[in-house]
Amino acid sequence: MTGIAISWGGAVFGLVLAIVLILKKVNPVYALFGGSIIGGVLGGASLNKTVTIIIEGTNSVMPAVVRVLTAGVLAGVLIESGAAEKIAETIVEKLGEKKALLAIAVATLIITAVGVFVTVAIIIVAPIALSVAKRVGISKTAVLLTMVGGGKAGNVISPNPNTIAVAKGFNLELTQVMIAGFIPAVIGLIVTCIVGALLSKKGVQIKDSDLVVKTKSIDNERPSFLKAMVAPIVAIVLLGINPIGNILNISFLKKISIDSMIILPLAGLIGLLAMGKTKKVIEYTTSGLNRMSGTAILLIGAGSIAGIISNSNLSSVIVGIIKSSGISGTLLAPISGILMGAATASTSTGAILATGSFGKAILAMGISPISAAVMVHTGAVVVDHLPHGNFFLVSAQSVKMNISDRMKLIPYESIVGGSICAAATVIYGFLL
Template identity: 60%
Template sequence: MEGLTIGWYGALAGLALAIILILRKLNPVYSLFLGAIAGALIGGANLEQTVSVLVSGTQSVMGTVLRVLAAGVLAGVMMESGAAETMAQAIVKKFGGSKAILALALATMIITAVGVFIPVAVLIVAPIALSVGNKMGISKTALLLALSGGGKAGNIISPNPNTIAAARGFDLDLSHVMLAGFIPAVCGLIVTVIVASLLKNKGVKVLDAEAVYNEIDTSKYPPLGKAIVAPLVAVILLMINPIGSITGIDALSRIKVDALYILPVAGIIGLLAMGQGNKILAYTSSGLNKMTATVLILIGAGGIAGLIAASDLSVQIVSLIQAAGISGTFLAPISGILMAAATGSTSTGVILATGSFGQAILNMGTAPLAAAVMVHTGATVIDSLPQGNYFHVTADSMKMSIKQRMGLIPYEALVGGTMAVAATVIYGFLL
C-alpha cells in the first residue's frame, strides 16, 4: 500500500455510502466496511490495495480497542453491583425536590464520569426522574434534557470509549484528556440546568401510571461508602501523572500507568471493597458483553478511517480552509460535530474524526491536547440523532414518542455546542 494515494472523491463517496447505509438501518459495522471498500475502489485502488487499506485502518484502532475492553471491567462492576444506582439515589436525596433538575443532571453526570456508558446512566436515573417529575410537575422534555445534558458533561471527563478514542487518536494519556474536559463539562452542566429549568412547563408531563412510586429495593445494593471505592481508585490513579506535571513534582510526573491497567485494577478493588469478590467472573463477563458492540463499531470506524487516511482528502480540506481564510483551529470541533452527526454516536464520531482528520488538524498547528478536547466536545453536539441507539434508548427510558424525543435534539445541541465553544475558546485561542 506504500505510495498509494486514493482520490479524495473516493473517500467522500465511501463516507457518504456508509452514512446512507447506517440511515437505512444496515448494521453500522457492515455499513462502515462497505463504505470503505466502495470508496477505495472508486478512489483508484485495486482489490488487493483495498484490503490493505482496511487492514491498516483497523490495525490503527487496536490500541483503543484494548483500552475499551479493559474499561469493561470497571463498567461491569459499577453497573452490575448496584454501585451506580446507589450513587444516583444518594445524589438526588441529598439535593431534595426543590433542586430536582440540578440533582438529576448532576447524578447522571457523575455516574457517566465514573465509567458508566451514557445510555446506561440515563436508564439508571430515569425511574428516579419520572417519580420526581410526577411529584414536582416537571415536563418530560426538561427531565430528559437534565439526564442527557448531565450525561454529555460527564461523558467528556470519563474513562469511556469516546474519551479513550480521543486520547489514543492524538497519542495522549487518558487522564490528560479527562482533566482537560473538566471546564467545558462544567459549562455544559450549567447550561443544562438553566435550559431544563426554563423547559419545566414545556411539553407533556409525567402521568401517574408512568411514575415509579414503589421504592426500589436497595437492600441488595452496596452502601455509598463502598460504592464509590472503584471510581475513586480509578480517578486517583489516573490523576497521579497530571497532578505531578501541574505541581512540578517529578516523582509523580514520572509515574505513567496506562488506563489499560488502571481501569481493571480499580474495578477489582471496588468489587473487593463491596464484599462481592465472588462475583468477579459474572461482573467482568457482563462488562465485556456491554463493550462488544462498541468494539465492533470502533473496528468498522477504523476501516473507513483507513480509507480517508490513505486519501488526499485531508490535504484538500486544509487547502480549502487556508483559501477561505478560516482559522485552522475550527477544523477540530467541526470534524467532531460532522462525524458524530453522521454516525449518531459520540465514540464512533471521535474515532472517525481523529483517524480521518487528526493529522490535518495537527498540520494546521493545533496542539495534540487541544485537538483532542475540541474534537471530543464537538462530537457531543448532534450525536443523539435517530440513526444511533442513544436516541431510542433515552426515548424509551422516559416513555416518550419519537416526535417528542426529536423535539429535544436542539436543546441537546445547545448543551454540546456550549461545551464545544468553551473547549475551542480555551484550548484553541486562549492557551
C-alpha cells in the first residue's frame, strides 16, 4: 500500500475509542474492530478503503495467529497433564522455604517461559506459593508481586503469542527474540526478588481460607518431574539448533531451520508420549486450542487497528516530536511498546500494535530488527497489568485479593516491568 490514507487524528481517535469500549466491557475484539472502522472513516478514508486497510491489517498478523494456535498443543499438554504444576511444585520444594520468594519467581518464570500464558502460569503457581508463603510469614502482596514479576520475565523469553507476534512482525526467527530477551529477563528476576523482599511483611496477609484454592486439570494423575520436563526440553533443544549453529558457525546446524509452528506442537506430542498419556491427546489438544483461540482472535482485532495506524501519518508525527524534543530516536521502540501495552493492558495486543504501527518508523531510524523487536517486546510488559485488562483481574482472583489492594500493587509491578525494558533498551539501544 502506498501513501498516507488516514490522518493521524482519526487513527488516534479510533484507538482511544477502542480503549474506551474495552473499559466499558465491550468484547475487546469488537472494540478494536469498531475503533478501526470509526478511526479510518474519521481519518479521511472512504468506508470501502477503510475495510480494505482493516483486512490488510488482519492479514499481516495471520502468520502469528497460525503459530499461536499450533502452540496450543504444547500449552494444553503442559497444563492439562499436570506437568506445569509438577514443574512449579518441584522448583519451590527444591529451593526451599528460606528462598521462598526466589522459588516462587523462578517457578512462574519457567512455567511462562516454556509456553504457558502468564495468567495461567500464575493460576498454577498461586496455591503452591500461598502455602509456602503462609508457613514463612510472607504477605500475599509479596507473593502476587513475585509471581507477576517472574511471569513478566518469563514472558520475554517464551514462545508465547507476544513473542511470536514480535518475531514475525520484524521478520525474525522466534528463537532470536527469545534469546535476546534473556539478560533483560534475568534483570527482571533480580528486581522482582528485591521488591518482593521489601514487601514481604507489608500489605495483605495470607489467611487459612486463602489456601483452599486448587488448580484443576483434566488428568489428576500428575507425571514425575523428569517426564514433565520432556516437552519443554524438546522445544528448547529444537528451537536452539539453528541459533547455536549460527553462533558456533557450524554449517550443518545452520542449515536446520524448523519453524516454531512445527516445533511447539511436536514437542507437546513427544511430551505426551513420554508421560504415557497418548490416549488423552484429543482432550489435551482441544483444551490447548480453546486456551489459545481467544488470544488468536484478539490478535486479529489488534491487526485491524494496527492497519489503521500504520496507514496513517501517526508514526511520522511521533518521530517528529521525538526529534524536536532532542530525545534519542532509539527510544521510539520501547516507548511504542509501553504505550500500546498500557492502552490495551495486554502484552500480546500491545506488542502486535506497536510492531504493526511503528515497526517501519523504528527500522527507518537505523535500528536493527532484533534490537527493535526486543525493545518493543520488553516495553509491552512495563504496564500490561492495568485494571482494564484481564491479567489484572485474573491475578487478583488467583490469590483472593480485592480490587483495592490489587490496585496498590501496580506501581511495584511497573518497577519490575520497567527494569526489564530499561535493561533491553540500554543493551540493544545504546550498547549494541
